[in-house]
Amino acid sequence: MMQRMGMVIGIKPEKIDEYKRLHADTWPDVLAQIKNSNIRNYSIFLREPENLLFGYWEYHGTDLNADLAEMAKDPRTQEWWKLTDPCQSPLASRADGEQWSMMEQVFFTD
Template sequence: MTATSGGNQAPVRRFGKLIRLRPEHREEYLRLHAEVWPEVLATITACRLRHYSIFLEGEMLFSYFAYTGEDYEADLAKMAADPVTRRWWRLTGPCQEQTGGAVPEEWWTPMREVFHHD
């Protein structure tokens, strides 16, 4: 799940996560993500998440991102403390439903990487 990018940089960690999109909120979720607030994007970048993508297949959302920092938990806490991001999550959260594989401390279900090639 990690790959070094040379020098003294922290290893890049890749994450895949899964969650269900509630069908009755599909259009709202897609509308919100068609125009993500600039402050939310800035927080994602400040928290060292790169290549952040969300894919949709049927009712399932798959997110992917690479983490380039040195303290993932601290950066996630920084994101969770951001008032604009919290407002964003209050809008997007009701559009989502956890999967059966969700773990208590995470909203999206973490996935295990089984293959990667640069």
């Protein structure tokens, strides 16, 4: 069963250009890990001047927590996050352990 997931995080205004540059040339190893984690149709959108990033993906696995844990153990993904995390500004209201704040889906139409 596929699960649609949305998430939000702030981005530091002075880091927007760097963040865009990184994602314009995302490392193939990172993209492969996303796919291996059963994530499809992953998109990130930027909203200025509020400086928010909105992420969307479709999860096609059966154990999200296990898949995300495997992703977090991947050395190349960890290297990637060392570049991207400093660009981000996590929300004060995020749950413990969250970088991106997960969102509740309140509407869908196909």
